[in-house]
Amino acid sequence: MSILLNRRLILVGALAAAAMSAAVVPVRAVAAPAGRRRFGVTLHPYYSYVANIVGDAAEVVPVIPAGFNPHAYEPRPEDIQRIGGLDAIVLNGIGHDDFAGRMIAASAKPSLPVVESNADVPLLPAAGMAARAAGKVVNPHSFLSITNSVLQVATIARELGRLDPDNAAAYAANARAYSRRLRQLRAAALAKLATARTASLRVATIHGAYDYLLREFGLEVSAVVEPAHGIEPSPAQLAETIATMRKLDVQVIFSELNFPSAYVETIRRETGIRLYAFSHISHGDYAPDLFEREMARNLDTLVLAMAEAAP
Structure with missing residues (x-):
């Protein structure tokens, strides 16, 4: 699969109209020559995913402050400015963070690399008549699933490794350890x-x-x-x-x-x-x-x- 740095899934709406094993320490990674990379995220689950993947090798930057409802969020100048300091951004990209496309376009980095977390996830149709009438073709809540989260973690680790090859092996190892903990949660429930x-x-x-x-x-x-x-x-x-x-x-x-x-x-x-x-x-x-x-x-x-x- 290609590196997924395009904007295809950011614009899907427009085109349609870690506690159980906290003692596990992430694999030590090699710091990038120019300093730690800065990877942006839009939603709480993706902060957790990326933080567990990169460990101390990179900084994870929420582009919207805690306390804002992502369903009702409207980009603010200070949040758009934050994007200019990122090396890449990790998105849900299927309808839960549609505001990100506008923010990137208005930022100092309109060509910022984008990691499409859901590229490998089998998606469900949008639920609700009003949602479908508004052009929402897929259900964006893929993160509320252990299996789909594991798929997204693998995609994110792979793509961040391509952007930061010095730390690719560490990202992959950390992703495997994190996914193992998530699968243990599901197995215990079953x-x-x-x-x-x-x-x-x-x-x-x-x-x-x-x-x-x-x-x-x-x-x-x-x-x-x-x-x-x-x-x-x-x-x-x-x-x-x-x-x-x-x-x-x-x-x-x-x-x-x-x-x-x-x-x-x-x-x-x-x-x-x-x-x-x-x-x-x-x-x-x-x-x-x-x-x-x-x-x-x-x-x-x-x-x-x-x-x-x-x-």
């Missing part, structure tokens, strides 16, 4: 579900962020409440979704952690369906171990939900 009878379990989600994670554990989403991420359903849409969930005998609804909304309580009150919350891994401080910590919590939540609904 082991807990070995006797759960989940073949007939039907689930719904508040929005389409969790399709990748649920499919990884053999679950298909029967209904999605929001017509698009962040857009509350109208009363008529909500009534229709509740009727659908009753008809399909949905037993579990997955919402987003710290997602206060009156309609979520309406669903629980009207249906009596069990409600559980996942982390979207898009809030708080950037940290190398954030993805592992939050995914471990998500997997614990998933195991609990499946065990209680299908003992």
Whole structure:
């Protein structure tokens, strides 16, 4: 595969209209002759991916400060200026950081090398009628999956190694160690579900962020409440979704952690369906171990939900 430094996936929307093994120390890498490389990221999971890949050989730079909602973020001059000091940027590139294309184009480095993290990931269609109507052709939440995260880590390590060949071997070794820890999280969750009878379990989600994670554990989403991420359903849409969930005998609804909304309580009150919350891994401080910590919590939540609904 080519080096993936083009912008093909940055513009996909327009064209369509680490805690469990913290003691593991990254392989020591050779510092670049001109100093450490600076690799930018846009989202919290990608900070964790890249930080675990590069270790102390490079600096990982979030281009938007912690505390901003990436779904509602609008580029600021100081954030665009930050891009001028990067050697490359690692993107989700399939709809979760569409703002990055505008930032790069307006920066001092409009030809900044871009690593397309999802180039090797099998993508799911966008969830929600409004999302598809707006030209969103794929679900951008690929990072909410252990298997897809491992694929992205491999792609990122390979491409950063091409940009920084002196450290390519270290990046590859670190990526393997990190991916091994992620796979251990998934294996531990699957082991807990070995006797759960989940073949007939039907689930719904508040929005389409969790399709990748649920499919990884053999679950298909029967209904999605929001017509698009962040857009509350109208009363008529909500009534229709509740009727659908009753008809399909949905037993579990997955919402987003710290997602206060009156309609979520309406669903629980009207249906009596069990409600559980996942982390979207898009809030708080950037940290190398954030993805592992939050995914471990998500997997614990998933195991609990499946065990209680299908003992």
